[in-house]
Amino acid sequence: MREVFYSKAVNEALDEELSRDSSVIMIGEDIGCYGGAFGVSKGLWEKYGAERIWETPISEGSITGIAVGAAMMGMKPVLEIMFMDFVALALDQMMNSAGKLHYMYGEQVTVPMVLRTPGGAKGGYGPSHSQMLSNLFVGIPGLKVVAPSTPKQVKGLLKSAIRDPNPVVFIENKRLYPQKGEIPEGEYLLPLDKAEVLSEGTDITLISYSSMTPVCLAVKNALQPHGINLEVVDLVSLQPLDTDTIFASVRKTGRVIIVEEACLTGGVAGEVSALIAEHCLDSLEAPVIRVGAADAPIPSSLDLEKFVLPQADDIVQAVKRIREWA
Amino acid sequence: MQLSTDQLLDFYHLMVKIRSFEETLGSLFSKGLLGGTSHFCIGQEASAVGVVQGVRDTDWLVSNHRGHGHLLARRLNVYRVMAELLGRETGYCFGRGGSQHMCSMDEHFLGTNGITGGGIPIAAGAALALKCQKSDSIVVVFFGDGASNQGTFHETLNIASLWKLPIMFVCENNLYGMSNPVKRSVAGGGKVAPRAAGYAIPAQTLEGRDVELVWKATREAAERIRNGGGPELLELMTYRLCGHSKSEPRVYRTREEEDQMAKLDPLATFPKRLLELGCTQEQIDDAANSARKMVEDATQKALQDEPGDRHVALSGVFAEEEVSK
Known part of the structure; x- marks a missing residue:
């Protein structure tokens, strides 16, 4: 390596x-x-x-x-x-x-x-x-x-x-x-249709892709000392979606937060959420939560941008909410 | 090179085949046997035949939404073209493509295209591939006056000129983009050829209803392009004697204008020219009758065929492996 x-x-x-x-x-x-x-x-x-x-x-x-x-x-x-x-x-x-x-x-x-x-x-x-x-x-x-x-x-x-x-x-x-x-050293190929479990956990599944994956991993590391064990699943492929890997994780943890940088409405998170609702309802212990960008253009000002784009704290808040669900 | 009598009669045969094919489509529509829509080239047969017969069979063609003439001038199997339009599985594309999305790689026909101006960059990409592969084939792309107002036309002419791609741009200017006359849509007087000057591409405007003239100009341009001269543009002035699609009422033009234009119908003028050139009336009638018979037989055969099943509708979205050309 x-x-x-x-x-x-x-x-x-x-x-x-x-x-x-x-x-x-x-x-x-x-x-x-x-x-x-x-x-x-x-x-x-x-x-x-x-x-x-x-x-x-x-x-x-x-x-x-x-x-x-x-x-x-x-x-x-x-x-x-x-x-x-x-x-x-x-x-x-x-x-x-x-x-x-x-x-x-x-x-x-x-x-x-x-x-x-x-x-x-x-x-x-x-x-x-x-x-x-x-x-x-x-x-x-x-x-x-x-x-x-x-x-x-x-x-x-x-x-x-x-x-x-x-x-x-x-x-x-x-x-x-x-x-x-x-x-890895040398030549290697990866399959185009497979998600990757980047970090195993037991309490809640964080599903994400692209730039939000390292943010999810950082949140996992930040919450670990508080006794919260998050699993981070990277979708990698958005079309097709690797439902086997997604569903296996959902069935293990029963609690899911889907995180993406795109606008919340009409996005990949909504699609994943719908698939989980269709196929894993019995395993769910709480509603599926999506974290994404606000349905707004992305402002130029760095101070304004953070109000539109999803932040690590939004994920932390979602974790808090999903844990409090009866 | 001069055209022989046999070649001229063959051109007439192809032109009648195209006309007869579209008249048959019209009657299939009115009987409710054909769904969707279709764009006829009635009156424009000479430009299709002159261009397609003016290049080699190994040169690649890219067509637009009004492509029946181009398909049949390339001698695609009439029965399989008709089957495709009728939505039968025996059609060139299993009935998935229809009139505006038909392709035959065996005949070097890269496809009709339902997006106005959509085929122009695809054709340039094919020409880029030929250049990379050091092929001596060229690409011919057909489009109308309307497509010359799309960004893809201007972007692609610019790139084709910069990269000296082996591509011939053929504009069939039939004076109307759907209902919009060229005088109101193509700035500077309704001609497309002058636009090529902005991209340093040689261009000429020709009478597109004269199949001999079109054939000769195409042949000469094709050889210049084949020899590395870079892209050229031919603007072929023509007229669609029918509506834009199926049987729309043509409220945007007068019947007087249409009557005047009908006098220039290549299917009316070309037989007279053939007589002048020494063909007999019998030869001319034979060329026409054999074409009509081919269309009639093809139609009857295609009507007997079955449409595809659920598998045909739902498979083939993704390829398992690359299809080499």
């Missing part, structure tokens, strides 16, 4: 797959000598050249369609959308082409593309550069959606996503890029 930054783990996955398979290409804005807005693709343009790393004008709608068309013809494009907020401009090609073509064209084509994009707030980036828009993609048939939280996950999953024959929305996170974690 060795310690690397989350962003470096992404870079290693890209490097290894570009080196392994000549049909892998990258498409995106400022991914050339600049190395990507967050430096994730640094060095790749120098190493693989402009015939593999296609740096584009600012045209999210069309570069997404270009990735789709190239994928249909046997390439494996990895598309970078600089901020997840900008996927609004790419959405038509993702929902009306990428997710549908294999099905609607009678299985004559596949669309083996990856849309990589960093979601979530980094602190002070404001309403159009801070959103976690996972909810936009999970309701579109034909798309796989993953949102890794650790360097180990992000590397193994990105390599699997690039090799998958289906379009994969790969949600990275700006707040996670500078976080370090251990990854």
Whole structure:
């Protein structure tokens, strides 16, 4: 094992797959000598050249369609959308082409593309550069959606996503890029459809993904000395959801808090909550609680931002509430 | 290169096949045998046949919502195209796609597309793949005047020009984006070709109802593109002699205008030209009759077929493995 930054783990996955398979290409804005807005693709343009790393004008709608068309013809494009907020401009090609073509064209084509994009707030980036828009993609048939939280996950999953024959929305996170974690030596792949129990516990299950997972782990560590033993389950895959792992944890603890950075309404937490209600009602000892962003735009001011985005204390309050339930 | 009499008769045969196919669809709609909607290209057959026959069969085509002409000009199996429209499992896409979402990779037809302007970047992506794979094939993408107002048109022309992609942009300008006339929707007088200048792409505006002219211009442009000359745009002036979809009442234009335009109907003018070029009336009639017979037989056969079952409806959302092209 060795310690690397989350962003470096992404870079290693890209490097290894570009080196392994000549049909892998990258498409995106400022991914050339600049190395990507967050430096994730640094060095790749120098190493693989402009015939593999296609740096584009600012045209999210069309570069997404270009990735789709190239994928249909046997390439494996990895598309970078600089901020997840900008996927609004790419959405038509993702929902009306990428997710549908294999099905609607009678299985004559596949669309083996990856849309990589960093979601979530980094602190002070404001309403159009801070959103976690996972909810936009999970309701579109034909798309796989993953949102890794650790360097180990992000590397193994990105390599699997690039090799998958289906379009994969790969949600990275700006707040996670500078976080370090251990990854295995040598090559490894991780399955795209599995959740991960990151820390076992007995009292309450915290279910989360992406940037909220380290917050949940921190809450667990903070409450441990108070005799509260939390289990932390990282969804990793948002579409499909790994219901086996989710339900097993719910049946063990009987109490569930679902935490996400996206707006509370219409989000992944609501979907997980509904599945638990449908399948695990007998195991529940308290109502399922969701913790997420307020249904409001994310303000630029750091002082205001914390009132909109979920904080560690919101999770602590939810733990308190769920423990007090008769 | 000159077109032989046999080729010219074949073009006429294809044009009649397209017309007859859509007239048949009209009658299937009125009998309640066809669901949903469909966009006819009645009056626009010459641009479809001239372009598709002007490139190689190994060149890739991307079409739009008005794609029956493009499909049949590429000689897709009429029976399987009809079966697809009728929602039968024997259709090209098992009845999942229908008119606006039909594909045949064997015939290098990358698909019709129901989103106006949606096929344009997909075509550029296919051209990028051909460039990466060092193929000598090119991509042809069809769209209408209406799609030239979408952002994807402008973004994609810019990128295709920068990257010198092997792609031919073919605008079939039929003067109306649904009900909206080009004079009110395409700034600068209703022509699309001048827009290409902003992206340093060579473009020409041609009479799209002249199949010989379209064929010749396409052939020449295709060879320039194939030889690394970068993208080109052809704007083919034409007219849809029917409504936008099915049988809408066409309140946005006058019957006088339609009568004038009907005189330019390529299916009315081309047989006269064939006679001038030395074809006999019998040859011309044979070309037309054989086309109508093919459509009739294909329709009867497709009507006998069964629609797919629940499995066809619910499977195939995700691929198990990559389908190599």
